[in-house]
Amino acid sequence: xxxxxxxxxxxxxxxxxxxxxxxxxxxxxxxxxxxxxxxxxxxxxxxxxxxxxxxxxxxxxxxxxxxxxxxxxxxxxxxxxxxxxxxxxxxxxxxxxxxxxxxxxxxxxxxxxxxxxxxxxxxxxxxxxxxxxxxxxxxxxxxxxxxxxxxxxxxxxxxxxxxxxxxxxxxxxxxxxxxxxxxxxxxxxxxxxxxxxxxxxxxxxxxxxxxxxxxxxxxxxxxxxxxxxxxxxxxxxxxxxxxxxxxxxxxxxxxxxxxxxxxxxxxxxxxxxxxxxxxxxxxxxxxxxxxxxxxxxxxxxxxxxxxxxxxxxxxxxxxxxxxxxxxxxxxxxxxxxxxxxxxxxxxxxxxxxxxxxxxxxxxxxxxxxxxxxxxxxxxxxxxxxxxxxxxxxxxxxx
Amino acid sequence: xxxxxxxxxxxxxxxxxxxxxxxxxxxxxxxxxxxxxxxxxxxxxxxxxxxxxxxxxxxxxxxxxxxxxxxxxxxxxxxxxxxxxxxxxxxxxxxxxxxxxxxxxxxxxxxxxxxxxxxxxxxxxxxxxxxxxxxxxxxxxxxxxxxxxxxxxxxxxxxxxxxxxxxxxxxxxxxxxxxxxxxxxxxxxxxxxxxxxxxxxxxxxxxxxxxxxxxxxxxxxxxxxxxxxxxxxx
Numbered sequence: 088x089x090x091x092x093x094x095x096x097x098x099x100x101x102x103x104x105x106x107x108x109x110x111x112x113x114x115x116x117x118x119x120x121x122x123x124x125x126x127x128x129x130x131x132x133x134x135x136x137x138x139x140x141x142x143x144x145x146x147x148x149x150x151x152x153x154x155x156x157x158x159x160x161x162x163x164x165x166x167x168x169x170x171x172x173x174x175x176x177x178x179x180x181x182x183x184x185x186x187x188x189x190x191x192x193x194x195x196x197x198x199x200x201x202x203x204x205x206x207x208x209x210x211x212x213x214x215x216x217x218x219x220x221x222x223x224x225x226x227x228x229x230x231x232x233x234x235x236x237x238x239x240x241x242x243x244x245x246x247x248x249x250x251x252x253x254x255x256x257x258x259x260x261x262x263x264x265x266x267x268x269x270x271x272x273x274x275x276x277x278x279x280x281x282x283x284x285x286x287x288x289x290x291x292x293x294x295x296x297x298x299x300x301x302x303x304x305x306x307x308x309x310x311x312x313x314x315x316x317x318x319x320x321x322x323x324x325x326x327x328x329x330x331x332x333x334x335x336x337x338x339x340x341x342x343x344x345x346x347x348x349x350x351x352x353x354x355x356x357x358x359x360x361x362x363x364x365x366x367x368x369x370x371x372x373x374x375x376x377x378x379x380x381x382x383x384x385x386x387x388x389x390x391x392x393x394x395x396x397x398x399x400x401x402x403x404x405x406x407x408x409x410x411x412x413x414x415x416x417x418x419x420x421x422x423x424x425x426x427x428x429x430x431x432x433x434x435x436x437x438x439x440x441x442x443x444x445x446x447x448x449x450x451x452x453x454x455x456x457x458x459x460x461x462x463x464x465x466x467x468x469x470x471x472x473x474x475x476x477x478x479x480x481x482x483x484x485x
Numbered sequence: 486x487x488x489x490x491x492x493x494x495x496x497x498x499x500x501x502x503x504x505x506x507x508x509x510x511x512x513x514x515x516x517x518x519x520x521x522x523x524x525x526x527x528x529x530x531x532x533x534x535x536x537x538x539x540x541x542x543x544x545x546x547x548x549x550x551x552x553x554x555x556x557x558x559x560x561x562x563x564x565x566x567x568x569x570x571x572x573x574x575x576x577x578x579x580x581x582x583x584x585x586x587x588x589x590x591x592x593x594x595x596x597x598x599x600x601x602x603x604x605x606x607x608x609x610x611x612x613x614x615x616x617x618x619x620x621x622x623x624x625x626x627x628x629x630x631x632x633x634x635x636x637x638x639x640x641x642x643x644x645x646x647x648x649x650x651x652x653x654x655x656x657x658x659x660x661x662x663x664x665x666x667x668x669x670x671x672x673x674x675x676x677x678x679x680x681x682x683x684x685x686x687x688x689x690x691x692x693x694x695x696x697x698x699x700x701x702x703x704x705x706x707x708x709x710x711x712x713x714x715x716x717x718x719x
Contacts, residue, residue, distance in 0.1 A: 246542075246568065249590060253498075253566075253590035254503075254504050260594060261593045289503060
């Protein structure tokens with residue numbers, strides 16, 4: 088540090104001597120005709136230059152050397168240090184005072200500038216620190232939130248796993264009691280054939296339910312990781328809806344199902360299996376949340392130039408506005424409306440609509456809920472891209 | 486032969502009520518089911534079951550509210566089906582008057598054992614407790630007038646609070662008693678949060694009545710919930 092400061096001031100002295108020498112030589116080329124004022128001003132400029140660059144010491148040395156230069160080269164008698172005209176003495180002393188004062192002032196100005204600079208640096212450093220601190224804090228907050236979310240998800244997941252497990256365990260232990268020939272209290276236990284069948288079918292159904300749940304989790308994880316692979320092909324909307332309804336046949340036995348598909352709907356370029364899953368999920372939901380004997384309508388029509396829309400309407404309680412976004416969240420489940428419509432089916436996994444939204448969005452489309460215009464109930468709507476118009480025409484002509 | 490005990494099973498999961506209906510019917514109970522608290526209360530009023538088995542999380546009135554409402558009109562034994570992670574609700578349910586709980590998933594034998602215990606307690610001769618001076622059950626004999634206690638035929642000396650605590654345990658044998666319930670019953674309502682009192686007194690009482698206070702047989706700990714008293718020391 089010290090040696091660097093020394094180095095710097097040494098450079099300052101060298102510059103002082105060097106620049107004075109050069110300037111004097113140049114001025115000397117103009118010979119005696121040059122005005123003394125010009126010389127003084129040029130030398131003053133050098134003093135200021137040195138003062139700004141290298142500080143007080145070199146500036147004073149420059150001033151003194153400058154006085155000597157003026158005296159030696161530019162004041163008659165030339166090339167001596169004597170001065171003929173006493174008026175020149177005054178000029179020389181004035182130059183010296185001016186040079187030193189100006190030098191000091193410029194040094195002080197530079198220091199101020201440096202102080203201001205370091206002040207600004209300090210503020211910047213503090214700001215940076217503050218920002219880092221804020222970032223750390225908000226990171227911690229985000230972490231806390233995500234932990235909270237995780238534990239909420241965990242609650243939901245454990246509930247979904249534990250409920251079927253409870254049915255399975257209760258059934259199996261009952262069957263075990265019978266197989267061992269005794270009930271818990273020591274008495275014999277005899278199940279009639281019907282009860283035994285009932286227990287076994289509960290085990291069967293609940294194992295399927297667990298499996299569906301696990302499959303749903305995998306599907307969701309895939310969608311969330313952006314790894315959903317669509318196998319797009321040209322497909323007719325009629326075909327997709329018909330396939331989904333056939334699959335949902337076992338669910339819709341207690342409801343009337345009607346389909347209204349607009350004439351001349353163009354074919355769509357979608358993954359038919361995935362879109363079928365969306366239709367199936369919406370129909371499945373409709374059966375769960377609307378009373379037996381009511382009608383579920385599936386309506387397909389043109390949405391605009393680029394999209395067709397498919398709507399699934401039920402005549403249930405409808406979904407309040409405040410929940411219309413949340414129902415698409417994973418593990419969100421509306422409570423059964425209590426009319427017993429769902430009493431004969433295990434309730435859903437809480438993932439159906441989340442997966443449906445994932446599928447629809449992967450197609451670059453949207454899914455939403457609106458009021459059922461004509462009657463009470465819920466109306467789910469989603470769009471599908473028609474795709475390239477020309478190909479569509481060719482395909483429809485075939 | 487006694488008429489079949491009537492059991493009301495309340496759970497919003499249809500598969501669970503279905504299994505319990507079949508299994509409990511086979512085990513000789515008369516079973517009805519309900520999918521939520523509201524319909525459970527209706528069934529309760531019409532049918533007067535001997536025991537209610539209820540889930541906690543349900544739509545249209547949850548298990549807690551059901552316990553509250555049932556206790557307002559009846560002393561019917563209530564067994565709560567709870568899941569791990571529902572500890573708070575479980576303790577609340579017990580505080581509100583539920584008798585016992587079974588954690589999901591459970592083996593049917595565990596539920597049946599709890600049901601038998603609860604039904605036994607409920608069918609014990611409804612003695613006029615205030616007039617009774619002698620409490621006898623299992624290994625315990627308590628003379629309320631002389632304030633003397635003997636365990637397995639041997640007399641033990643208890644402080645007044647230990648005596649009250651034991652009497653309360655005796656009168657609610659087999660039932661899960663939450664810290665709050667015990668504190669309120671023995672120390673009064675201002676002390677219901679001071680569970681360290683309770684731990685100290687239960688510790689002392691165990692030293693006096695248990696053959697091995699490290700492995701208690703009579704005063705059983707229900708982790709995070711409270712205690713259960715078993716006069717048989719099984």
